[in-house]
Amino acid sequence: MKKIITVIAGATLIALSISGIALAESEAISTMARIAMNLNHFPSDDDKVVLKGIIDNDDSSEDETAIAIALFNIQHKVGEADAERLSAIAANDASDESVRKLAGIVLNIHHAASDGDKATLATLASM
Numbered sequence: 001m002k003k004i005i006t007v008i009a010g011a012t013l014i015a016l017s018i019s020g021i022a023l024a025e026s027e028a029i030s031t032m033a034r035i036a037m038n039l040n041h042f043p044s045d046d047d048k049v050v051l052k053g054i055i056d057n058d059d060s061s062e063d064e065t066a067i068a069i070a071l072f073n074i075q076h077k078v079g080e081a082d083a084e085r086l087s088a089i090a091a092n093d094a095s096d097e098s099v100r101k102l103a104g105i106v107l108n109i110h111h112a113a114s115d116g117d118k119a120t121l122a123t124l125a126s127m
Contacts, residue, residue, distance in 0.1 A: 029124060036071060043072060070085065102124060
């Protein structure tokens with residue numbers, strides 16, 4: 001049974017690698033992916049507390065902070081100033097793939113993430 005689970009886990013990781021879906025690089029990315037996955041028009045008060053913690057954390061990268069700020073400020077969709085920063089992150093090949101994917105998903109949220117984006121967010125959130 002243990003061998004079967006190991007094979008399935010390995011196959012899943014290979015499939016994710018081939019499909020281009022990134023695994024989250026940090027706890028901040030995982031946390032923000034969970035928030036974005038459940039977002040409905042705007043973050044809850046509890047989500048805002050968590051996002052503020054990411055924003056204020058010295059260990060958060062500049063990109064992570066920018067994504068957290070965009071999620072914190074979202075009202076049905078990302079504001080113009082946050083959209084510019086998210087676009088730059090999503091297009092920056094020097095950024096981690098999970099950061100680029102999350103930035104692109106948050107940029108495209110209109111009231112909530114699409115079903116396809118929610119699947120990617122679930123993958124990012126699981127790490």
